[in-house]
Amino acid sequence: MATGKKILVIDDDADFRASIRPLLEGEGFAVIEASSGKAGLEKLVEHNPDVIVLDVMMETLEEGYGVNQAVKYQDRYKDFRHIPIVMVSSIQETPLERYPYAEAVDMIQPNRYLSKPLDIGKFLEVVRRLAHVAPHVSQR
Amino acid sequence: MNGEHVPDLDFQKEPESIIVIDDDYAMRLSCSQILTKSGFQVETYEDGARGLEAIARLKPSLVVVDLKMPGISGMEVISRLHDGDPCIVTIVITGYATIGTAVEAMKAGAYDFLPKPFKPDELRLIVRRGLERRCLLLRARRAEMERELLKRRFITFVSHELKTPLAAVHQYLDVLKHLGDGKTSGVDREVWLGRCLRRTEEMQEIINDWLTLAKMESERLSRRRIRVDLARIIPEIIKNYEDLAAARGISLRSELPGEGYLVWGDPNCLTVLLDNLIVNAIKYNKPEGTVAVSGEVIDGEVTICVADTGIGIPEEYRDRLFDEFFRIKDTACEEVTGTGLGLPICKRIVSEMSGRIDVNSQVGVGSVFSVHLPACREPDEQGAKEEAASESQVG
Numbered sequence: 142m143a144t145g146k147k148i149l150v151i152d153d154d155a156d157f158r159a160s161i162r163p164l165l166e167g168e169g170f171a172v173i174e175a176s177s178g179k180a181g182l183e184k185l186v187e188h189n190p191d192v193i194v195l196d197v198m199m200e201t202l203e204e205g206y207g208v209n210q211a212v213k214y215q216d217r218y219k220d221f222r223h224i225p226i227v228m229v230s231s232i233q234e235t236p237l238e239r240y241p242y243a244e245a246v247d248m249i250q251p252n253r254y255l256s257k258p259l260d261i262g263k264f265l266e267v268v269r270r271l272a273h274v275a276p277h278v279s280q281r
Numbered sequence: 282m283n284g285e286h287v288p289d290l291d292f293q294k295e296p297e298s299i300i301v302i303d304d305d306y307a308m309r310l311s312c313s314q315i316l317t318k319s320g321f322q323v324e325t326y327e328d329g330a331r332g333l334e335a336i337a338r339l340k341p342s343l344v345v346v347d348l349k350m351p352g353i354s355g356m357e358v359i360s361r362l363h364d365g366d367p368c369i370v371t372i373v374i375t376g377y378a379t380i381g382t383a384v385e386a387m388k389a390g391a392y393d394f395l396p397k398p399f400k401p402d403e404l405r406l407i408v409r410r411g412l413e414r415r416c417l418l419l420r421a422r423r424a425e426m427e428r429e430l431l432k433r434r435f436i437t438f439v440s441h442e443l444k445t446p447l448a449a450v451h452q453y454l455d456v457l458k459h460l461g462d463g464k465t466s467g468v469d470r471e472v473w474l475g476r477c478l479r480r481t482e483e484m485q486e487i488i489n490d491w492l493t494l495a496k497m498e499s500e501r502l503s504r505r506r507i508r509v510d511l512a513r514i515i516p517e518i519i520k521n522y523e524d525l526a527a528a529r530g531i532s533l534r535s536e537l538p539g540e541g542y543l544v545w546g547d548p549n550c551l552t553v554l555l556d557n558l559i560v561n562a563i564k565y566n567k568p569e570g571t572v573a574v575s576g577e578v579i580d581g582e583v584t585i586c587v588a589d590t591g592i593g594i595p596e597e598y599r600d601r602l603f604d605e606f607f608r609i610k611d612t613a614c615e616e617v618t619g620t621g622l623g624l625p626i627c628k629r630i631v632s633e634m635s636g637r638i639d640v641n642s643q644v645g646v647g648s649v650f651s652v653h654l655p656a657c658r659e660p661d662e663q664g665a666k667e668e669a670a671s672e673s674q675v676g
Contacts, residue, residue, distance in 0.1 A: 154445060154449055156449035156450075156452070156453065156476050156480065157448070157449055157452060159453075159473075159476070160449070160452045160453045160456045160473070161452070161456070162467050163456065163460065163465050163466065163467035163468045164456050164459065164460070166466070166467055167460060167465055198441055198445075231441065231444035231445055231447075231448045232440075232441060232444075257444070257448035257452070258447075258448040258451035258452050258455065259452060259455075261455055261456065261459045
């Protein structure tokens, strides 16, 4: 059942990480946790995950956008640029609403944006698709 | 503040700039001389088009404009000159024959009008009054913008601070439902339930604190002013926290003046203030630590000190300690929950009572929060006055 794929979860809320871990593990993913943007970038280099799940508001209001920007545009992370990012936040504001110019200059945009609380079915489907994993057939 | 533009209030920096628009050469020259002599920076223009162009470029504080000109009329200048700066003050100069138009001009946004011919002093006076008006307008606008910014920031924070715990609880429950009854590794139902409860408590605390602030905003909480004997209410408040302190092995002590420890204020507010300070002193303490509440009255000032033997506050955070929603992100207090509204509430209460609050702290040793309030007059004197007042009202 193990997919051999790794998901990096970057969120400062320990409860979010704690509840999402068994969910992803149940789908056969290995889960790596980071509690800040900085720790997330370190874990990224260390583990080379298949998908990144990224919170927006951590220590600073826009930390998630900073991480997204670093992964997609900074040279030191160029080996990880292809890794899809799923941004998750309880702020009701999509990246385009927050940064209206983002589309034009092709920046800041994550691969997917989902709002918290997550729709679990949709979240797992998004992660599976981004990790190129076929839907897991429930054994129950 | 967030890089938004708030009008500058520093008027004294350079001379106020004034633009005079009039097709009459003699009038331009005399206005320019009169106003330059009074220390203003004056530019004159002979028609509305050039005048408007100069207003957009030079951003003057005040514009003097003739109503009757060829080309763009004075009236049109008035209606267009506020495009860039809504606080530009306009003074209309006009002949007696067009006094009806002058009234129209004031309706369109002009500040005042000056009938021709006028004396130099009349022009100076009206310009000075106009500039005072601008000063008030700028001040009001600045205050309005600051209020708006604060409100917006507050709403963003409240919604985020409430949504985060709510989303966490929702997700725990949703994941439990999704995973069903089967045993799943990594799921400890007991722990998860405990976390859900803790997060809902957190939400309740935020809502309570927020309501306290909102009540103070509408002055409902702090309108009352009665004589409060701190030596009586503080021990009662401390008693409420004995269990919480005992659970953490913390001892509570108080040492208060027996007499004259009186302030003039609202007992509810004072209770909220002391609740917050004492809870903080317990929460940020070390196991087996102490919380000491002490006080004194010196030279008409009452001091309440709440001292803990806790983790202390690193110096770089002290300036922001009383900001709404500010919480220290530090490994030493990772486990301590809080709303980030307690100390702002304290500061608010203290300043409404014309007092102040400050903090002394040493990392790893502890913190002392000191509240300074004006002392209430002696009980006898006050009591006698109140009696006299009520008697005179009855009589």
